[in-house]
Amino acid sequence: MQSILLLFIAMLLAPLYAAWILKIKAFFGGKKGPPLLIHYYTLIKLLRKGSVYSTSTTFLFKMGPLVSLTTAAVALMFVPIGGSPSLFSFHGDVIFVLYLLGLGRFFTIAAAMDTASPFEGMGAAREAYFPIICEATLFVMLILFYLLTGELKLSAYFEGLQPLRFWHTAGATLLFVVIALFIVLLTENARVPVDDPATHLELTMIHEVMVLDHSGPDFAMIELGAFFKLFFYSAFIARLIFPFTMGPLAADVALFFAILILIYGIVGVTESIMARYRMDKVPQFVLTSFALAAFATIITLEYIK
Numbered sequence: 001m002q003s004i005l006l007l008f009i010a011m012l013l014a015p016l017y018a019a020w021i022l023k024i025k026a027f028f029g030g031k032k033g034p035p036l037l038i039h040y041y042t043l044i045k046l047l048r049k050g051s052v053y054s055t056s057t058t059f060l061f062k063m064g065p066l067v068s069l070t071t072a073a074v075a076l077m078f079v080p081i082g083g084s085p086s087l088f089s090f091h092g093d094v095i096f097v098l099y100l101l102g103l104g105r106f107f108t109i110a111a112a113m114d115t116a117s118p119f120e121g122m123g124a125a126r127e128a129y130f131p132i133i134c135e136a137t138l139f140v141m142l143i144l145f146y147l148l149t150g151e152l153k154l155s156a157y158f159e160g161l162q163p164l165r166f167w168h169t170a171g172a173t174l175l176f177v178v179i180a181l182f183i184v185l186l187t188e189n190a191r192v193p194v195d196d197p198a199t200h201l202e203l204t205m206i207h208e209v210m211v212l213d214h215s216g217p218d219f220a221m222i223e224l225g226a227f228f229k230l231f232f233y234s235a236f237i238a239r240l241i242f243p244f245t246m247g248p249l250a251a252d253v254a255l256f257f258a259i260l261i262l263i264y265g266i267v268g269v270t271e272s273i274m275a276r277y278r279m280d281k282v283p284q285f286v287l288t289s290f291a292l293a294a295f296a297t298i299i300t301l302e303y304i305k
Helices: 002-028 038-047 059-076 093-114 118-149 154-158 162-188 216-241 249-273 282-304
Strands: none
Touching: 002 038, 002 059, 002 216, 002 249, 038 216, 059 093, 059 216, 093 118, 093 154, 093 216, 118 154, 118 162, 118 282, 154 162, 154 216, 162 216, 162 249, 162 282, 216 249
16 A cells, blocks of 8 residues: 555656756746646646547557556556555566566657658657667666676665665766666656757657647647656666665655655756757767766676675
């Protein structure tokens, strides 16, 4: 029951945290910015509308938003929120979750390709290319965590005091893992400097151009799935940068959600002080995450020996 309640709170707060990024960006721009509840208003407005489908699309176009939302929501069920036990956990679940997110990405790409739009096809090609490097980075991190724990499940990596044990064993090299994971967060969620979620120029978009033809409840599912996915990656970074526990569960959970404010704030600051990279520079930026994760793994293994 405790895990279900925490999962419900995480899903409920995910759009609120995403709005915090907008507030940070507005502050740097000298503006007031939208209200923190803006995403809830938007989701309600979209759900009250109807969806429009082209006669050239098939069932794949309708399945894309649903699968995207479902996979992101199921992935959250494996996250030890605030270091507490996750709703689901089994040996090998970390590989299952990575492929689950890949499944959501596949159906999003398939839905974009199903429209036969050249712009959406261009965005789909970019979406298929950049996350490949992110997956390589995540699997290198998985190798590191497996060698340190002998486990293949997320709860063994981020539950309780395990993140603190990582710092005791790996030391300062774990900072490379945190930075690499933050780059993966920016890439997987199409944030600056990889992509700009605020732009409306098809030639420069990656994720946004793939969902141009979605509307109403379908677009609401895409947006909500994006909020869940951003929360998914942010939760792991929060556990790594503050691995301590306060004792009582309520205090640990409250501190966890407070740290998330910092993580989302850093995303907002990054988007405020950096410009989006040229498309030919994005692979180099994403490859940096792989290099950092690989370097941290090699150094840690040598230290253990």
